[in-house]
Amino acid sequence: MQVRAIHLKLGRLSGVVKEALLFSYEVACEGTPLQGSRLCIEEIPVTVYCPACDAERALASIQHFRCPICDTPTPQIMQGKELEVAALEIEG
Amino acid sequence: MNTQPRLIEVRQNVLKQNDLLARELRVRFQAAGVYVVSLVSSPGTGKTALLEKMLTIFREEWRVAALVGDLATDNDAARLARSQVPVKQITTGTVCHLEATMVERALEGWNLEELDLLFIENVGNLVCPSSYNLGEDLRIVLLSVTEGEDKPLKYPTIFNTADVAVITKIDLAGAVEFDEHAAHANIQAVRPGMEIFQVSAKTGEGMDELKQFFRMRNAECGVRI
Structure with missing residues (x-):
């Protein structure tokens, strides 16, 4: 049985950079059962809850925690902090 | 034998x-x-200086103690020992942040029941500590007037994980032409509603307000502190 790929969800607010993770993945996997596997990263945008719109909205920028529609400030994060192994792709 | 790749959900x-x-x-x-x-901040913001001041002042009212993280030295613990409260150093080696397991290990031998308030000073770093929960009730992010008002915009993730911001070295504000309005606006941009304090560990400015904040937390938390 061989792991072909790891599917990872990576939020923009996870504190982890996609490029850095991809760069180190191959080295980290050497000599482990994951050697030769792919790392598939799905980047998760940051969404917040806007109390004025009563709706979940995608942030235009993580430097600007305001509703992109009505400009109400909101600190309530709905998604974007993920650093999660979503799935493994296995063969054999 | 099945050779078709299959997807196993892990989540x-x-x-x-x-x-x-x-x-x-x-x-x-x-x-x-x-x-x-x-406490989290970049290196040189004055975490240890503020902590020393807080330990000295707060010990009059509460039973306080501190864990201090540093890469290589125990200088911070030696400094903080002057405040005459229990202090323990966590030397992380090459690790640039504290993890929960380091905190757990450092607490060995301490009776938590004898404490009201425990401070944990993280390694000076505005990136990695944001990903590691330490079991704390409150995370304070520090920003000194000498660092530039746009620090919150450069490190939105750490400001976002913090509950309170403290602007340090406020006694130097005039000398470095610190733009207070811009700093506050930038903090609010990345963390709307965040409470902000301005202090000088050197002159003691703002320390009363900080102490009052902890007193209010005390009231909110009932018997806790």
Whole structure:
């Protein structure tokens, strides 16, 4: 049985950079059962809850925690902090 | 034999172990009635200076102690020992942040029941500490007037994980032409509603307000601190 790929969800607010993770993945996997596997990263945008719109909205920028529609400030994060192994792709 | 690749759903947080341990720590802290506050900032913001001041002033009112993280030295613990409260150094080696397991290990031999307020000073770093929960009740992010008002915009993630911001070295504000309005606006941009304090560990300016904040937390948390 061989792991072909790891599917990872990576939020923009996870504190982890996609490029850095991809760069180190191959080295980290050497000599482990994951050697030769792919790392598939799905980047998760940051969404917040806007109390004025009563709706979940995608942030235009993580430097600007305001509703992109009505400009109400909101600190309530709905998604974007993920650093999660979503799935493994296995063969054999 | 089945050679078709198949997809197995995992849905597991990479930092699950740390999160689980942090949750255990929080339960322990709550059971012991100790309020835990962590400090994060870039190197040189004055975490240790502020902590020394807080320990000295707060010990009059509460039973306080501190854990201090540093890469290589125990200089900070030696400095903080002057405040005459229990202090323990966590030397991380090459690790650029504290993890819950380091906190758990450092607490060995301490009776949490004898404490009201425990401070945890993280390693000076505005990136990695944001991903690691330490079981703290409150996370304070520090920003000094000498660092530039746009620091919150450069490191939105850490400001976002913090509960309170403290602007340090306010006695130097005039000399470095610190733009208070811009700093506050930038903090509010990345963390709307965040409470902000301005202090000088050197002159003591703003320390009363900070102490008052902890008193109010005390009232909100009932018996805790």
